[in-house]
Amino acid sequence: MAANLHPKLTAFEAQAAANGFLLDNLPDHYLGIEPRFEPMQQVWRVSVVLTYPYIGSIGEVGEVRVSAFSEQIISFTPLNELRARGRQLYEQHHAAIDAAFLSARNA
Numbered sequence: 528m529a530a531n532l533h534p535k536l537t538a539f540e541a542q543a544a545a546n547g548f549l550l551d552n553l554p555d556h557y558l559g560i561e562p563r564f565e566p567m568q569q570v571w572r573v574s575v576v577l578t579y580p581y582i583g584s585i586g587e588v589g590e591v592r593v594s595a596f597s598e599q600i601i602s603f604t605p606l607n608e609l610r611a612r613g614r615q616l617y618e619q620h621h622a623a624i625d626a627a628f629l630s631a632r633n634a
Contacts (some may be wrong), residue, residue, distance in 0.1 A: 538571065548600050558574040576592055577612075585623075586616045590604055
């Protein structure tokens with residue numbers, strides 16, 4: 528039974544595959560984190576967050592699902608949705624983001 532198979536990919540490798548996909552398709556502020564293995568589907572679910580230097584993650588915008596047996600991307604939150612959610616989070620937190628960059632520049 529497929530649900531009893533152990534994943535070939537480690538959590539780290541699944542996260543790396545998700546981040547490679549994100550780098551190929553989105554601006555650099557999107558990051559895959561916290562891979563979770565789903566044995567019934569035989570996939571790694573990797574959360575996607577919007578992140579900025581000096582602040583870190585400002586919120587989750589979607590997910591990427593990676594095969595447990597290869598670096599194949601099985602599915603992902605549509606790119607236009609990831610961008611829209613990212614834009615919404617940025618607008619909610621832009622003052623803190625700008626302040627963090629200004630503080631770092633003046634340090």
